[in-house]
Amino acid sequence: TLMRAMLDAHPAVRCGEETRVIPRILAVKQMWARSSKEKMRLDEAGVTDEVLDSAMQAFLLEIIVKHGEPAPYLCNKDPFALKSLTYLARIFPNAKFLLMVRDGRASVHSMISRKVTIAGFDLNSYRDCLTKWNRAIETMYNQCMEVGLQRCMLVHYEQLVLHPERWMRTLLKFLHIPWNQAVLHHEEMIGKAGGVSLSKVERSTDQVIKPVNVEALSKWVGKIPADVLQDMPVIAPMLAKLGYDPYANPPNYGKPDQKVVENTRRV
Amino acid sequence: MRVTTRRVLLLVGSVAALMVTLHLGQQVLECQQVLSERRHRLMRPENEELVMVDANHVEYRYSKDMPLIFIGGVPRSGTTLMRAMLDAHPEVRCGEETRIIPRVLAMRQAWSKSGREKMRLDEAGVTDAVLDAAMQAFILEVIAKHGEPARYLCNKDPFTLKSSVYLSRLFPNSKFLLMVRDGRASVHSMITRKVTIAGFDLNSYRDCLTKWNKAIEVMYSQCLEIGRARCLPVYYEQLVLHPEQSMHNIMRFLDISWSDTVLHHEELIGKPGGVSLSKIERSTDQVIKPVNMEALSKWIGHIPGDVLQDMAHIAPMLARLGYDPYANPPNYGHPDPLVVNNTHRVLKGDYKTPANLKGHLQVTQNTSSPH
Numbered sequence: 001t002l003m004r005a006m007l008d009a010h011p012a013v014r015c016g017e018e019t020r021v022i023p024r025i026l027a028v029k030q031m032w033a034r035s036s037k038e039k040m041r042l043d044e045a046g047v048t049d050e051v052l053d054s055a056m057q058a059f060l061l062e063i064i065v066k067h068g069e070p071a072p073y074l075c076n077k078d079p080f081a082l083k084s085l086t087y088l089a090r091i092f093p094n095a096k097f098l099l100m101v102r103d104g105r106a107s108v109h110s111m112i113s114r115k116v117t118i119a120g121f122d123l124n125s126y127r128d129c130l131t132k133w134n135r136a137i138e139t140m141y142n143q144c145m146e147v148g149l150q151r152c153m154l155v156h157y158e159q160l161v162l163h164p165e166r167w168m169r170t171l172l173k174f175l176h177i178p179w180n181q182a183v184l185h186h187e188e189m190i191g192k193a194g195g196v197s198l199s200k201v202e203r204s205t206d207q208v209i210k211p212v213n214v215e216a217l218s219k220w221v222g223k224i225p226a227d228v229l230q231d232m233p234v235i236a237p238m239l240a241k242l243g244y245d246p247y248a249n250p251p252n253y254g255k256p257d258q259k260v261v262e263n264t265r266r267v
Numbered sequence: 268m269r270v271t272t273r274r275v276l277l278l279v280g281s282v283a284a285l286m287v288t289l290h291l292g293q294q295v296l297e298c299q300q301v302l303s304e305r306r307h308r309l310m311r312p313e314n315e316e317l318v319m320v321d322a323n324h325v326e327y328r329y330s331k332d333m334p335l336i337f338i339g340g341v342p343r344s345g346t347t348l349m350r351a352m353l354d355a356h357p358e359v360r361c362g363e364e365t366r367i368i369p370r371v372l373a374m375r376q377a378w379s380k381s382g383r384e385k386m387r388l389d390e391a392g393v394t395d396a397v398l399d400a401a402m403q404a405f406i407l408e409v410i411a412k413h414g415e416p417a418r419y420l421c422n423k424d425p426f427t428l429k430s431s432v433y434l435s436r437l438f439p440n441s442k443f444l445l446m447v448r449d450g451r452a453s454v455h456s457m458i459t460r461k462v463t464i465a466g467f468d469l470n471s472y473r474d475c476l477t478k479w480n481k482a483i484e485v486m487y488s489q490c491l492e493i494g495r496a497r498c499l500p501v502y503y504e505q506l507v508l509h510p511e512q513s514m515h516n517i518m519r520f521l522d523i524s525w526s527d528t529v530l531h532h533e534e535l536i537g538k539p540g541g542v543s544l545s546k547i548e549r550s551t552d553q554v555i556k557p558v559n560m561e562a563l564s565k566w567i568g569h570i571p572g573d574v575l576q577d578m579a580h581i582a583p584m585l586a587r588l589g590y591d592p593y594a595n596p597p598n599y600g601h602p603d604p605l606v607v608n609n610t611h612r613v614l615k616g617d618y619k620t621p622a623n624l625k626g627h628l629q630v631t632q633n634t635s636s637p638h
Contacts, residue, residue: 016392019393020388021393025371025374040547042367044363044546044547045365045366045413046365046412046414046543047365047366047409047413050412051412052367052409054412055404055405055409058401058404058405060401061404062401062404063393066310066396066397067394067397069308199391201386201391
């Protein structure tokens with residue numbers, strides 16, 4: 001949500017709220033394609049991959065275009081949509097992808113302490129959530145690598161909050177969108193026309209109205225059960241793969257920019 | 268008044284000033300308009316035209332405003348026969364069951380049914396209008412692209428008629444054909460042919476009749492709500508006993524010009540512009556035959572005694588639709604000579620399923636899903 005809010009602050013970009021329906025239709029489409037029996041039946045009916053792709057393009061486009069303000073660059077943020085990253089890259093040949101990556105321990109601590117219901121995640125168990133986090137990020141990461149660096153960029157949350165200007169410049173260059181200072185002050189554009197539209201039912205809304213800050217970086221330290229800490233690299237091998245030391249509690253993510261220190265103080 | 272040089276100059280100067288003021292005023296108005304347009308920006312699709320191209324490179328436009336035909340009903344009610352006969356018309360294309368249209372309709376219904384979910388979606392800007400636009404686009408693409416182009420496009424997925432009111436709103440010029448059949452015959456067909464339908468217990472005539480009743484009740488009431496101008500109930504028995512009269516009535520309802528081919532669909536199986544069949548659909552082996560009466564009263568003697576006794580109670584829709592719940596069978600009517608002839612040829616064994624249309628013989632090969 002932070003990522004999309006910062007992009008929303010750019011006058012030429014509109015992401016808007018999570019559509020909720022896009023991941024669902026993508027999941028259902030994936031089910032049809034995965035079952036070889038069903039795929040055969042659909043082919044027999046003339047509902048080939050080509051026809052399905054055409055229908056999916058049409059559906060997704062209508063939702064993305066119409067659920068928010070018009071803008072030259074349209075953007076969509078539905079976390080689990082990136083489980084269909086390669087598919088989306090195929091049906092939208094000029095689309096680019098930003099895969100948000102964060103220390104799984106922090107993500108899991110957040111969903112558990114804030115009680116954010118996510119299908120398949122047992123909020124009573126750090127072990128289960130970390131296992132599910134690992135599986136999910138692995139799928140998305142692999143697809144990101146598959147479509148390649150020209151089209152998919154990994155954005156580490158910690159780096160974004162510690163060094164927002166550096167990363168936003170890199171990001172906008174990746175997206176081929178001209179720089180605009182507004183992206184560093186998304187908190188000034190909340191609810192404004194051409195700015196950041198927030199949903200009162202989304203779980204990150206109360207955090208994203210604040211400027212970029214380091215509040216959330218290490219809240220997880222001391223909260224994870226010891227047995228889980230011990231098995232960490234086995235439970236979540238993606239941690240190491242993404243550059244997070246599974247035994248460091250916490251790892252040294254880096255030193256915040258001066259602006260971020262100030263923001264955090266104000267917050 | 269005397270005409271002096273000063274007065275002329277004054278006049279000319281005033282006119283000039285007036286003209287400059289008018290010009291500036293016009294500029295300001297144009298400028299304001301441009302600014303306000305920028306504030307009320309519009310998204311336009313890059314490609315305004317939706318087009319299908321056939322084998323002869325002829326282009327057919329399609330849109331949500333086209334006169335779509337939706338055929339449906341409880342499975343085993345003659346829906347495939349109906350669409351096959353229409354497919355035989357040179358200007359109409361229905362094609363096979365898409366399978367996915369009923370599923371997305373069910374998802375759409377689930378999203379708006381839950382008050383909580385609807386509120387969350389509205390908060391996200393995903394309003395009914397937005398969802399409807401996405402549904403129109405999806406459904407249209409599937410219908411237009413899963414078969415040959417044609418002037419009149421048609422879709423047959425039995426359970427779509429549980430959403431006929433919604434579809435009639437999405438597609439304002441669409442029409443609906445609701446296939447109605449004696450529930451006892453439909454149920455006997457699904458049980459003996461082991462046609463899996465979600466929610467129907469094929470081990471129980473009682474359960475299937477109860478589910479048949481619920482389903483047809485919903486579809487029939489929506490058909491009535493849509494109105495006679497746009498939704499026509501078609502009685503299977505009447506269609507097979509009097510095909511010519513029934514088809515004339517249907518073509519008139521659809522406002523499509525008559526073609527004799529609709530009475531001989533069996534001659535156009537697998538032909539371009541004709542009837543495309545799927546080897547996995549459960550009615551394929553029946554619909555390759557000409558219109559006949561084979562299936563009308565097969566159910567006689569097969570329904571358990573206790574169910575027969577409670578019939579009116581189990582399936583009140585029977586009476587409502589004009590079928591006597593205690594008559595086994597009711598007198599559906601007398602067949603046209605054409606149909607007598609056809610039935611004769613069918614019983615002789617003239618129509619065998621061609622090899623390319625033989626599907627697997629598995630029991631649960633094809634599931635229809637109500638929503």
